[in-house]
Amino acid sequence: MRRFDYTRAETVHDAVVALASNPDAQLLAGGTNLVDLMKYDVARPGAIIDINRLPLKDIEELPDGGLRIGALVSNSALAYDERVKERFRLLSSAILAGASPQLRNAATTGGNLLQRTRCYYFYDPSTPCNKREPGTGCSAIGGVNRIHAILGASDKCIAVHPSDMCVALAALGATVEVEGPDGNRDIDFADFHRLPGEHPERDNTLQAGEMVIALRIARNHFNRNYTYLKLRDRLSYAFALVSVAAAMEVVEGQIVDLRIALGGVAHKPWRNALAEAEFAGQEANEATFMQVADRLLSGAEGQGHNDFKIPLAEKAIIRALKQAAAGRPQDQVVKAIQ
Amino acid sequence: MDSALLGSGLPTCSVNISINGENRSLDIPPWVTLLDLLRGPLELTGTKKGCDHGQCGACTVLINGERVNSCLKLAVSLDGAEVTTIEGLGTPDNLHPMQKAFVEHDAFQCGYCTPGQICSAVGLVKEGRARSRADIRELMSGNLCRCGAYSNIADAIEEVLGAEAAQPYKEAAE
Numbered sequence: 001m002r003r004f005d006y007t008r009a010e011t012v013h014d015a016v017v018a019l020a021s022n023p024d025a026q027l028l029a030g031g032t033n034l035v036d037l038m039k040y041d042v043a044r045p046g047a048i049i050d051i052n053r054l055p056l057k058d059i060e061e062l063p064d065g066g067l068r069i070g071a072l073v074s075n076s077a078l079a080y081d082e083r084v085k086e087r088f089r090l091l092s093s094a095i096l097a098g099a100s101p102q103l104r105n106a107a108t109t110g111g112n113l114l115q116r117t118r119c120y121y122f123y124d125p126s127t128p129c130n131k132r133e134p135g136t137g138c139s140a141i142g143g144v145n146r147i148h149a150i151l152g153a154s155d156k157c158i159a160v161h162p163s164d165m166c167v168a169l170a171a172l173g174a175t176v177e178v179e180g181p182d183g184n185r186d187i188d189f190a191d192f193h194r195l196p197g198e199h200p201e202r203d204n205t206l207q208a209g210e211m212v213i214a215l216r217i218a219r220n221h222f223n224r225n226y227t228y229l230k231l232r233d234r235l236s237y238a239f240a241l242v243s244v245a246a247a248m249e250v251v252e253g254q255i256v257d258l259r260i261a262l263g264g265v266a267h268k269p270w271r272n273a274l275a276e277a278e279f280a281g282q283e284a285n286e287a288t289f290m291q292v293a294d295r296l297l298s299g300a301e302g303q304g305h306n307d308f309k310i311p312l313a314e315k316a317i318i319r320a321l322k323q324a325a326a327g328r329p330q331d332q333v334v335k336a337i338q
Numbered sequence: 339m340d341s342a343l344l345g346s347g348l349p350t351c352s353v354n355i356s357i358n359g360e361n362r363s364l365d366i367p368p369w370v371t372l373l374d375l376l377r378g379p380l381e382l383t384g385t386k387k388g389c390d391h392g393q394c395g396a397c398t399v400l401i402n403g404e405r406v407n408s409c410l411k412l413a414v415s416l417d418g419a420e421v422t423t424i425e426g427l428g429t430p431d432n433l434h435p436m437q438k439a440f441v442e443h444d445a446f447q448c449g450y451c452t453p454g455q456i457c458s459a460v461g462l463v464k465e466g467r468a469r470s471r472a473d474i475r476e477l478m479s480g481n482l483c484r485c486g487a488y489s490n491i492a493d494a495i496e497e498v499l500g501a502e503a504a505q506p507y508k509e510a511a512e
Contacts, residue, residue: 006351006368006414028415035371035410036391048368050415076404080467100480101465102458103392105404106411236479333476 001038005047009054012179012213018049020181020209027051027211029072030106032099033115041125042116042132056110056213059083065219068177071110071212075165076101078109088217089329090247094168094228096332100237110212113166113176113192116203117159117267118239120144130156131200138200146305147241150313151297152266157200158303161193161268162239168228170261170269171245174217180210193268200267222247222259227323227330229316230263235335240264242313244320250284260292260321265300265313272296289321353417357382358426366413373397373408376423384424384453388482395481398454398461399423405461407480424453427460435501436460439494447485455481459495463502471496 009015019025024046028034037043056070059081067083078084079095099107121127121139128136140148140158148158166189174189193204206212230243243263249256258279262270275295282288293314300310319337323330328338350365357380366375373390376382376399388396390409397408400422428434433441436456446452458481468474474492483491 001369003349003367003369005349006412008417028412030410031412031415032392032407032410035412038369039391048412050412052415100395101462101477102395102398102405102407102480103410105461106406236476333470333472 002041002044004045006050007047008050008052012054012056012211015049015051015054016179016181016209016211018047019211022047023208025049029108029111030074032103032107033111037116037123040123042123051211062216062218066217069109069215069217071108071214073109075099075104075107075109075112078165079104087219087223088168088172089223090172090226090228090245091165091168091217093226093329093332094164094230094243094245097228097230097240097243097330098164109165109215112163113212113215114204115162118162119148119159122159131159131196134199134201141303144305145303147239147264148303148306149266150300150302150306150309151262151270152195152268153301153303154196154198154200156198157196157267159196159200160264160266161203162264163269164228164230164240164243164263166193167243167245167261167263167269169215169217170271171247171259172217172220172222173259174215176212177214177216178206178210179213180207184213186216190271190273196267203267220247221249221257224327225250225324227320227328228332229320229323229330229337231312231316242309242316244313244316245269246317246320246324248284248321248324250325253284255279255282255284255288258292260296260317262296262313262317265309270296284321284325286318286322289318289325292321293317351414353414355413355416355418356420358422364413368412368414370413371409372399372401372411372413372416372421375413376408376421382423382425385457386450386453388451388454393482394451394454395458396451396454398458398481400457400461403461403464405458405480422457424457427456434460436463436494436498439497440491443490443494443497444487445490445494446483446487451481451483451485455483455491459491459498462495463498468495468499474499 026045028048028050056072058070060068079092085092121129127139149160176187176192226247230240232238240263245261247259258276348367376385386396388394392407392410399408428437
């Protein structure tokens with residue numbers, strides 16, 4: 001690991017000032033991704049600002065019955081919080097579909113949003129990668145690309161965002177609170193992560209010197225008809241090839257409100273809110289769910305090794321919507337898919 | 339004394355970490371992971387380095403009672419923390435119930451992943467969320483065993499969980 005300067009921030013303001021004043025600095029929270037990237041010489045911060053002492057470890061009640069989740073709440077604490085288990089079951093389920101208990105104990109809410117892709121080439125500094133070193137090219141295009149994007153990719157990058165938690169947050173429509181040198185602002189979850197376009201080195205829309213402070217999730221009606229369905233190479237402790245966070249409000253067999261986001265298929269959690277709205281009032285049945293899959297996967301394109309993801313995603317969407325409609329969410333312990 | 343073992347001339351930070359109940363004041367370079375601190379200067383080689391990337395679980399220890407991959411924790415970030423390693427759970431003459439169960443159930447072959455498996459299993463019991471064999475398997479999925487001793491590992495944990503339900507034991511490290 002390369003040498004770096006280390007400081008501990010005692011206040012959010014200190015952290016933001018330190019981050020804004022040094023373009024070579026990075027924040028350290030749980031470390032489960034950053035320390036790994038530093039070992040691979042992919043992340044090369046000249047300075048580490050340890051934010052683990054900041055008072056961002058609480059889950060607070062919001063007036064509407066929603067929750068405000070501090071950026072340093074661990075993935076375990078969040079998934080097992082009684083209020084989250086009761087009010088945001090989709091979120092709890094998605095978190096428990098990811099990583100391992102050890103990693104979830106260390107990994108934080110903010111860190112989960114900011115984790116980098118697991119593209120093999122991004123992790124290998126001996127290969128060209130536009131995300132790691134802009135302008136060098138994309139080794140995955142025409143290379144080994146089984147785990148790569150089928151939606152929203154560019155000719156600069158076909159990497160996917162690796163998070164499970166973020167797929168649920170996209171479906172639920174969370175809000176990201178950030179603080180920067182110019183004060184605080186909110187970012188809609190849909191606008192937080194970005195597609196690669198011409199600048200795959202930028203995973204998200206944070207400005208220089210900004211840090212994630214908290215997430216807010218509003219109360220919703222999705223705690224009966226929801227599921228997080230994750231398909232991967234082994235049953236646990238693996239990143240998604242395709243995952244689906246589905247939630248709906250169903251009244252007398254008709255969809256009132258539909259939310260669906262995909263993981264493992266794009267540079268960000270893939271959601272199409274406009275398409276969702278078109279299905280309001282339709283029957284919650286297989287014919288409708290096939291149309292949802294069609295709409296969501298419109299424009300999907302394989303890269304060769306990952307061509308299988310297109311039919312896999314189609315089937316996963318339909319199955320997840322059936323699970324959600326039936327009120328039978330995917331069990332993250334017993335992995336059989338009903 | 340500890341800092342001398344890490345070599346002189348490098349920039350260091352001061353941290354206080356309780357390791358297996360003993361308070362240690364350490365001056366360490368910030369890029370040293372907890373795993374390397376344990377196995378190097380502190381000579382606690384029970385904790386194993388497998389992948390060194392959070393993918394195998396061999397380095398699992400308990401930090402403030404929670405199981406964590408020590409390879410991904412910078413030691414400098416653990417000021418004030420309490421760390422328990424396999425050495426802090428039991429001794430050959432006074433095995434922790436989980437260690438005893440692993441021996442009785444032949445829950446290992448080469449033994450390399452075992453300290454991590456046992457620390458992880460102790461964390462699992464403490465969390466109190468495993469209710470079934472399937473829960474045990476899922477909640478132990480962060481610990482790989484290339485010898486494939488999984489079924490015996492699950493047997494050992496199941497026995498301790500059963501005993502725990504009947505009569506809670508006090509952690510040896512406490």
